[in-house]
Amino acid sequence: MNFDLDTDQLDAAAGARRFFTGQAGPAQARAGLEGGPPAPGRQALADIGFLGITVAEDAGGAGGSVLDLAVVAEQAGAVLAGPSLVTAARAAVLLADQPELAAALADGSRSFCVVDGGHPALDAVGADTFLALVDGDLVVGDGDVATGQPMDATRGLGVVTLTGTRVLVPGAGDRWARARDVAVVALAAEDLGTAGKAVEVGVAYAKERQAFGRAIGSYQAVKHALVDAWVGVEQLRSLVWWAAWAADAAPEELPLAAAAAGAFAAETLERAAETCIQVHGGTGFTWEHDAHLYWRRAKVDRLLLGDTAEHQDVVAGLVLAGALS
Amino acid sequence: MDFDDTPDEAAYRSRVRAALAEHADELVHLDAGEEAADPREQEQALRRTQRVLAEAGLVGVAWAAEHGGQGGSLAQQAIVGQELARARVPSLINHIGIGMCGPTVIAHGTPEQHERYLARLLRADDVWCQLFSEPASGSDLAALRTTAVRDGEDWVVNGQKVWTTLAHVSDFGILLARTDPDRPKHAGLTMFVLDMHAPGVTVRPLRQMGGQSDFNEVFLDDVRVPDAERLGEPGEGWRVALTTLLNERVAVGGGGNDLGLSIESLAGLAADRLPGLPAERQVLARQALGRAAVAALANRYTGYRRLTAISQGGLPGPEASAGKLAGTAAAKLVADAGVRLLGADAVFAAGPGDDGSLDGAGRWQRNQAWLPGIAIAGGTDEVLRNIIGERVLGLPPEPREDKHRAFNASGSAR
Numbered sequence: 001m002n003f004d005l006d007t008d009q010l011d012a013a014a015g016a017r018r019f020f021t022g023q024a025g026p027a028q029a030r031a032g033l034e035g036g037p038p039a040p041g042r043q044a045l046a047d048i049g050f051l052g053i054t055v056a057e058d059a060g061g062a063g064g065s066v067l068d069l070a071v072v073a074e075q076a077g078a079v080l081a082g083p084s085l086v087t088a089a090r091a092a093v094l095l096a097d098q099p100e101l102a103a104a105l106a107d108g109s110r111s112f113c114v115v116d117g118g119h120p121a122l123d124a125v126g127a128d129t130f131l132a133l134v135d136g137d138l139v140v141g142d143g144d145v146a147t148g149q150p151m152d153a154t155r156g157l158g159v160v161t162l163t164g165t166r167v168l169v170p171g172a173g174d175r176w177a178r179a180r181d182v183a184v185v186a187l188a189a190e191d192l193g194t195a196g197k198a199v200e201v202g203v204a205y206a207k208e209r210q211a212f213g214r215a216i217g218s219y220q221a222v223k224h225a226l227v228d229a230w231v232g233v234e235q236l237r238s239l240v241w242w243a244a245w246a247a248d249a250a251p252e253e254l255p256l257a258a259a260a261a262g263a264f265a266a267e268t269l270e271r272a273a274e275t276c277i278q279v280h281g282g283t284g285f286t287w288e289h290d291a292h293l294y295w296r297r298a299k300v301d302r303l304l305l306g307d308t309a310e311h312q313d314v315v316a317g318l319v320l321a322g323a324l325s
Numbered sequence: 326m327d328f329d330d331t332p333d334e335a336a337y338r339s340r341v342r343a344a345l346a347e348h349a350d351e352l353v354h355l356d357a358g359e360e361a362a363d364p365r366e367q368e369q370a371l372r373r374t375q376r377v378l379a380e381a382g383l384v385g386v387a388w389a390a391e392h393g394g395q396g397g398s399l400a401q402q403a404i405v406g407q408e409l410a411r412a413r414v415p416s417l418i419n420h421i422g423i424g425m426c427g428p429t430v431i432a433h434g435t436p437e438q439h440e441r442y443l444a445r446l447l448r449a450d451d452v453w454c455q456l457f458s459e460p461a462s463g464s465d466l467a468a469l470r471t472t473a474v475r476d477g478e479d480w481v482v483n484g485q486k487v488w489t490t491l492a493h494v495s496d497f498g499i500l501l502a503r504t505d506p507d508r509p510k511h512a513g514l515t516m517f518v519l520d521m522h523a524p525g526v527t528v529r530p531l532r533q534m535g536g537q538s539d540f541n542e543v544f545l546d547d548v549r550v551p552d553a554e555r556l557g558e559p560g561e562g563w564r565v566a567l568t569t570l571l572n573e574r575v576a577v578g579g580g581g582n583d584l585g586l587s588i589e590s591l592a593g594l595a596a597d598r599l600p601g602l603p604a605e606r607q608v609l610a611r612q613a614l615g616r617a618a619v620a621a622l623a624n625r626y627t628g629y630r631r632l633t634a635i636s637q638g639g640l641p642g643p644e645a646s647a648g649k650l651a652g653t654a655a656a657k658l659v660a661d662a663g664v665r666l667l668g669a670d671a672v673f674a675a676g677p678g679d680d681g682s683l684d685g686a687g688r689w690q691r692n693q694a695w696l697p698g699i700a701i702a703g704g705t706d707e708v709l710r711n712i713i714g715e716r717v718l719g720l721p722p723e724p725r726e727d728k729h730r731a732f733n734a735s736g737s738a739r
Binding site for chain 2: 001002003004005006067203206207214215217218219220223224226227228230231234235236237238239241242245249256257260263264309311312313314315316317319320322324325
């Protein structure tokens with residue numbers, strides 16, 4: 001057994017961390033709420049190769065694994081980056097035998113959005129190419145995007161009305177299901193990064209802030225809340241790695257692993273973000289502080305690609321059907 | 326990244342499996358639905374089981390050959406653990422000796438002590454226990470009051486230990502005692518090997534909330550311990566105890582093994598029970614099942630990460646405390662989901678609903694009554710959170726007013 005990242009993946013994580021911290025962060029996420037553009041933005045992500053990590057090499061991608069992508073997605077989540085690598089991961093699966101469109105995904109010349117019926121779709125704002133499953137077929141086309149006032153502007157959410165679609169792949173139900181599972185894994189990986197960052201910010205403040213003559217992090221009530229959030233992050237990391245690994249190495253385990261990661265990610269990020277606010281006291285409740293930006297991501301992501309209850313029900317169904325035996 | 330055995334590991338696993346099959350008639354096996362063996366009722370059979378396993382090279386796998394072990398890897402030890410579970414062989418009767426006492430004797434004992442104890446420990450010729458906690462010092466272990474006073478070539482020990490698992494069948498124990506009450510609490514301790522059959526040692530079983538008796542209180546009245554049975558230098562007992570506790574961390578929950586009933590057991594119960602529930606109850610039961618399964622899987626795969634780190638030569642650090650903390654929480658979710666599936670049948674610990682089937686035999690109810698102890702033994706949830714908070718996250722400790730004062734002058738001595 002070797003359940004750890006390899007040297008290349010650790011290097012990729014370090015490189016991604018440098019890129020993302022130089023390109024995005026809470027300030028940009030806050031500016032997004034007042035109309036600013038997503039950061040790093042599609043072209044920057046394409047230029048460094050992150051939109052093509054799982055696109056085949058002959059289509060201009062890196063031909064990497066979902067685990068390679070998850071390692072980068074964690075770093076994207078830590079800085080609340082947009083657009084989401086979830087869209088890239090999902091579109092890459094859907095476009096596996098469409099080299100021209102896959103190349104346009106990887107090089108950023110097209111801006112993709114994957115649509116689940118009438119649900120608000122991730123990265124719909126500014127998208128020019130929409131993918132959807134209609135009557136069991138994978139279709140591609142244009143779309144009209146209706147947006148509201150976003151909870152988390154980095155997600156580019158909008159309700160899409162498809163226009164002028166054509167069938168790309170008939171009978172694509174299985175592929176669609178796999179793409180959705182991969183998307184859930186990528187979302188959990190981004191949430192892992194966000195949750196880890198929220199805990200880090202909370203811990204740093206708990207070491208500095210004094211109350212009743214000592215650092216608040218010395219009080220067990222504060223310490224234990226942060227520890228529970230941290231333990232959640234470490235457990236989530238294990239599920240994300242397992243699910244991402246399974247996507248390529250053990251596809252039969254992917255539905256269970258993805259649903260487990262999705263269910264755990266939503267709750268872990270919520271707890272981390274809420275703990276971060278609570279530890280900061282009144283400061284954590286202000287617009288100027290970063291805590292609400294992690295919290296916004298938590299409250300939005302928990303509703304994307306299935307909520308915790310839906311994922312738990314998928315896990316239950318698979319376990320009942322003998323997935324563990 | 327992969328979860329497969331290497332070719333060497335696969336070969337080792339098949340050797341282990343073959344050995345367990347070959348000796349099956351000589352080993353205790355758990356019945357279906359049975360979770361653990363009772364050392365009180367099966368002491369001789371359990372000792373024989375361990376001896377047979379030791380002779381087959383399946384005990385002390387990762388111990389050095391010079392100490393009677395197999396000189397193998399921690400990965401091999403994990404494989405043996407998995408195969409014993411698969412074969413439904415219960416925990417070794419001397420699991421505390423192997424997991425905690427033995428490594429402490431190895432690290433701090435003299436060559437004579439190694440010679441005297443280790444081979445017998447591995448064969449369960451001697452069963453060992455760990456005499457640490459006291460009525461007035463549980464989580465605050467260093468505040469313990471049992472004294473050892475030097476008298477010629479001996480030390481004379483007086484005091485009381487408690488929560489001592491296996492003391493009722495033990496031959497030896499490692500004993501932490503206060504030898505210098507004028508020094509601060511951590512600095513005045515010394516570790517000894519105690520002969521559990523020595524005059525003045527009285528073991529009294531305690532009955533747990535679930536009705537079983539796995540642990541004991543141990544009274545020590547003028548017990549004479551030869552100085553040759555000291556482990557480490559006088560005043561170094563805390564450092565020696567940290568070796569024990571470090572090994573306990575690996576032994577309990579470190580590998581992500583289920584601390585209660587397995588998620589597979591829950592899946593079996595659910596497949597049996599769930600279809601018979603009304604539709605609206607099925608929804609709730611499925612959610613409880615899903616939640617428990619997710620928690621158990623998260624803990625299991627986190628354990629695989631720790632096993633990977635250990636097999637690459639890393640020592641289990643304080644982050645391993647998270648394994649027991651999260652494992653306990655997951656086990657409670659699993660037990661709760663199981664009891665919910667039983668519904669009103671679970672109001673009896675066993676009884677009218679007991680049809681002798683796998684899940685009619687009260688194991689979910691027993692497990693439910695067992696888990697509060699798991700959240701306390703080997704580091705309470707709160708102590709584990711302090712360890713993680715202070716040693717992993719770097720948060721400052723609570724003020725400890727007694728830490729630097731002479732034990733006798735501190736509140737702990739009163």
